[in-house]
Amino acid sequence: MSTSLQYPIGKFSAQPMSADLLEAWIGDIRFLPGLLEQSILNLDEAQLQTPYREGGWTIKQVVHHVADSHMNAYIRFKLGLTEDHPEIKPYDEGAWALLEDNALVPVNVSLTLIHALHTRWTSLIEHMEPEHWQRTVFHPQHQRTFTLWDLLGMYAWHGKHHVAHITSLRARMNW
Numbered sequence: 001m002s003t004s005l006q007y008p009i010g011k012f013s014a015q016p017m018s019a020d021l022l023e024a025w026i027g028d029i030r031f032l033p034g035l036l037e038q039s040i041l042n043l044d045e046a047q048l049q050t051p052y053r054e055g056g057w058t059i060k061q062v063v064h065h066v067a068d069s070h071m072n073a074y075i076r077f078k079l080g081l082t083e084d085h086p087e088i089k090p091y092d093e094g095a096w097a098l099l100e101d102n103a104l105v106p107v108n109v110s111l112t113l114i115h116a117l118h119t120r121w122t123s124l125i126e127h128m129e130p131e132h133w134q135r136t137v138f139h140p141q142h143q144r145t146f147t148l149w150d151l152l153g154m155y156a157w158h159g160k161h162h163v164a165h166i167t168s169l170r171a172r173m174n175w
Helices: 019-040 059-082 093-097 100-104 107-126 130-134 148-173
Strands: 136-139 144-147
Touching: 019 059, 019 107, 019 148, 059 093, 059 100, 059 107, 059 136, 059 148, 130 148, 136 148, 144 148
Parallel strands: none
Antiparallel strands: 136 144
């Protein structure tokens, strides 16, 4: 398995909090829906059914995964802002990718969901107080505490990571 195909923008690396990075990561959340939509523009059903790498998800599964993942992220932020150190619910993203809604529902439904979700999420994070970024959630699967700052960075990276899966496949296939 090629690391460059699996991680086309590299793996996530935690960063210390800064005003410039906060602005950049909020921008990543704000602009992801448009970037994801552009990444699949004019692809036909056969192309949407193409895995981004051998053994990887299809483009369609990637788009639905981003919707699933970012819905969970938004809820994790809300839990972190309203509860003291809540335990968040992990989920089996691979199993979710194989559910029938991924096969049957067109990608534009998930794109619409992502546009709406990211509008709400961006509003939420733009209005967080500086001390809110240090609020925490506990991830039982990783047995680790994450700050909301950590989560923002991970999900800012996550969106770009999956857009790059699609755009790098398009470049390799000359689509």
